[in-house]
Amino acid sequence: xxxxxxxxxxEYTEQEETPIQGIxxxxxxxxxxxxxxxxxxxxxxxxxxxxxxYYFHRATSAKLTQKPFLDGEKERGxxxxxxxxxxxxxxxxxxxxxxxxxxxxxxxxxxxxxGTPLLxxxxxxxxxxxxxxxxxxxxxxxxxxxxxxxxxxxxxxxxRGRTNL
Amino acid sequence: xxxxxxxxxxEYTEQEETPIQGIxxxxxxxxxxxxxxxxxxxxxxxxxxxxxxYYFHRATSAKLTQKPFLDGEKERGxxxxxxxxxxxxxxxxxxxxxxxxxxxxxxxxxxxxxGTPLLxxxxxxxxxxxxxxxxxxxxxxxxxxxxxxxxxxxxxxxxRGRTNL
Numbered sequence: 001x002x003x004x005x006x007x008x009x010x011e012y013t014e015q016e017e018t019p020i021q022g023i024x025x026x027x028x029x030x031x032x033x034x035x036x037x038x039x040x041x042x043x044x045x046x047x048x049x050x051x052x053x054y055y056f057h058r059a060t061s062a063k064l065t066q067k068p069f070l071d072g073e074k075e076r077g078x079x080x081x082x083x084x085x086x087x088x089x090x091x092x093x094x095x096x097x098x099x100x101x102x103x104x105x106x107x108x109x110x111x112x113x114x115g116t117p118l119l120x121x122x123x124x125x126x127x128x129x130x131x132x133x134x135x136x137x138x139x140x141x142x143x144x145x146x147x148x149x150x151x152x153x154x155x156x157x158x159x160r161g162r163t164n165l
Numbered sequence: 166x167x168x169x170x171x172x173x174x175x176e177y178t179e180q181e182e183t184p185i186q187g188i189x190x191x192x193x194x195x196x197x198x199x200x201x202x203x204x205x206x207x208x209x210x211x212x213x214x215x216x217x218x219y220y221f222h223r224a225t226s227a228k229l230t231q232k233p234f235l236d237g238e239k240e241r242g243x244x245x246x247x248x249x250x251x252x253x254x255x256x257x258x259x260x261x262x263x264x265x266x267x268x269x270x271x272x273x274x275x276x277x278x279x280g281t282p283l284l285x286x287x288x289x290x291x292x293x294x295x296x297x298x299x300x301x302x303x304x305x306x307x308x309x310x311x312x313x314x315x316x317x318x319x320x321x322x323x324x325r326g327r328t329n330l
Binding site: 002003005021023033037039040041042043044046047048049050051053064065075076077078079080081082086087088090092094096119120121122123124125126127128129130131133134135136137138139 | 167168170186188198202204205206207208209211212213214215216218229230240241242243244245246247251252253255257259261284285286287288289290291292293294295296298299300301302303304
């Protein structure tokens with residue numbers, strides 16, 4: 001049904017090393033858009049942020065409830081967390097667009113495994129995508145500041161496993 | 166590769182009638198999650214907003230450049246707009262979650278055709294999904310206030326056709 005339009009390159013080759021949520025992580029990466037789709041990149045340089053949709057190619061079997069990273073004591077419904085073992089293993093990330101070099105997009109804030117097949121790019125538009133008065137469920141009760149510390153701690157990730165929230 | 170986890174119900178049966186960007190449109194809808202996936206909805210009621218990923222089932226052939234609605238004079242790259250005729254016809258919407266009734270989610274702010282196959286639901290998390298200092302490209306130069314007027318104007322939509330930006 002879907003074929004990749006490109007591939008995402010990052011410094012992360014193992015799930016256990018990959019950070020949780022790009023907003024907390026300044027690491028750089030590159031998107032390689034296959035040449036036959038490069039014409040679709042016109043005008044993209046005028047956006048500072050992009051949505052990436054991609055295939056969780058290293059996901060295993062889906063589970064309808066999982067323990068999220070931030071609150072690892074309790075299982076949550078898969079549609080209330082962002083774990084990759086989902087019924088349809090499609091990932092969604094917001095990244096900062098740093099530079100466009102032909103069919104290569106240099107990006108910052110990457111929480112994606114190296115070699116991930118890219119399905120789509122959509123512009124992130126403040127006027128459409130910001131919501132006020134948001135309740136973020138169980139995440140509101142967590143210390144998201146801890147994520148930056150966690151991301152800088154490979155050993156912690158190895159010990160507990162990555163769940164991408 | 167992907168099979169629907171449910172179906173989206175809305176009042177819009179024609180592309181020409183469907184509003185552009187849910188944030189500008191208060192219309193209600195329902196998500197019917199198929200019973201075999203309903204266990205994945207645990208904890209979702211604690212979120213006020215959701216990302217929906219869905220299949221643009223009425224999309225036709227992809228074009229790498231299109232004229233967006235807001236700036237209809239100039240073609241833009243498909244990855245810089247949100248038109249449905251994309252290489253991988255996957256839609257992304259943010260909706261407000263109003264009520265959960267078993268496997269039915271009542272939602273507000275719908276810009277999706279009735280009968281659209283649902284691929285995934287992810288929680289919208291302010292801590293992860295808000296970005297400051299966003300440049301929204303060519304959209305920043307447009308009068309997005311006009312969208313609400315446009316959405317209330319079926320004739321205008323019929324005349325010019327819907328592009329979902």
